[in-house]
Amino acid sequence: MATIRKLRGRWQAQVRRRGMKPRCKSFDSKLEAEKWARELEAQVDRFGAAPDTKVLENTTLGELLERYQREVSPTKRGSVQEIQRIDVLRRHELAYRTMIGLSQQDIASFRDERLRSVAPSTAVRELAILSHVIEVAIRDWGLPLSRNVVKLVRRPVIRNERSRRLTGDEEQRLLDACAGGKIPFFKTLIILAIETGMRRGEILGLQWCDISHNRRVISLKMTKNGSGREVPLSPRAFDALTEWKTRADPDQPRVFPMAPGSLEQAWYRLLTRAEVTELRFHDLRHEGVSRLFERGLNVIEVSSISGHKELRMLKRYTHLSADDLVGRLG
Incomplete structure (x- = not known):
């Protein structure tokens, strides 16, 4: 004692x-x-x-964050976003705490402070980074810590489930409003999003060589969950892509040469022209996945198209139309 x-x-x-x-x-x-x-x-x-606790007394959390940012983050697929988040963490006063003094209460206070200015999902991602930094420091860098204090702190609850579906003539209004914009492929992009349920990054990263016109299939080499998949194209999606290819720049390998930030700006301008409110671009993925279920596809078939690996996650995107379900019940 x-x-x-x-x-x-x-x-x-x-x-x-x-x-x-x-x-x-x-x-x-x-x-x-x-x-x-x-x-x-x-x-x-x-x-x-x-x-030797002297190393803990002389090492700050900020120094560990800097090393992790330099050595570990560049090896990840989401390196750009993680490096940006670590920059935020390194500017916080928590980064100046030495590892000998970093406590569970410090992490809890950091969490509560961040929740007053950012969404719970952002706070969860920041806590996950802090936890992994300390874990790497213990396991790979030999930092003599007895425990990872971040793991002892309760994570914020994320409630970001949405059930927004396209209603009435909203889809047609969106497509008609594309004609008033300056992006020639925006209508095709929206049709593809609705018909396939693909993610924004997958759509923007799509290249013409990824599309098999004979098979009517899109081959995605790498997706958010770390693996590739093949996405079948409905006749409507295939026809839209084929029509756009006749007008696209033959020297441009990307189907939709557009940055994510530009897409967001164009999307909100489109909503204004179409007089559609409270609709996010990601809601088109909700719409697409829900329509796949409404067409009679089972969970395994839908997950192979959407790329969801867990049924729990897939259910979040599935909001079936009660009217369509009544019709299927007879």
Whole structure:
């Protein structure tokens, strides 16, 4: 057991264990002394000896974030977004905490502060990065930490399920409004999104060589879940792509040469022209997946088209029309 005593105006913690040299350290408060002693005892239990805590006292969370950003992030598919998030984390005051002093309460306070300014999903992603940074530091970089404090903190609950479907003549209004824009392929892009349920990134990354006109199939080499898949094209989607190809630049390999940011801006301008409200571009994926179910496809068939690996996730995108279901019931 550790000994905590007040000595010459400061609190001294001393840890004695059989087989190791006694360790002691002075602190301004009793709470800090007790925390240091607990951490050291936990490390002795884990490693069988008292590790050199000086490295923890001299290493800040920001330094670990910087190394992770430099060595680990570039190897990931979503490296650009992760590097941007780490830049935000490195500017936060939490980054200046040393690893010897980083506590569960620090992480919980960071979470609560972030939730006042960002969405729960953003806070969850930031906590996931912090957790993985510490995990890599422990497992790969040999940082003598007894535990990952981020894992001890409750994650915010994400409630971003949407049931928005196209209603009435909204689809036709959107397609008609495309004629008033400056993007010649926007109508084809929207038809493809509705007919296939493909993700925005998959659509924008599509190249002409990915489309098999003989098979009427799109081959996606790499998707969000880390694997490729083949997406069958309905006659409507195939005809729209074929028509656009006759007008497209033959020297442009991409089907829709457009950046994600430009798509978002064009989408909101289109909603204004079409007088459609509260509709996100991602809602077209909801619409497309739901229509696949309404056409009679089963869960396995739909998941092979949409790319969902978990039924739980697939159900979030599935909002079937009650009128269509009544018709199928007879």
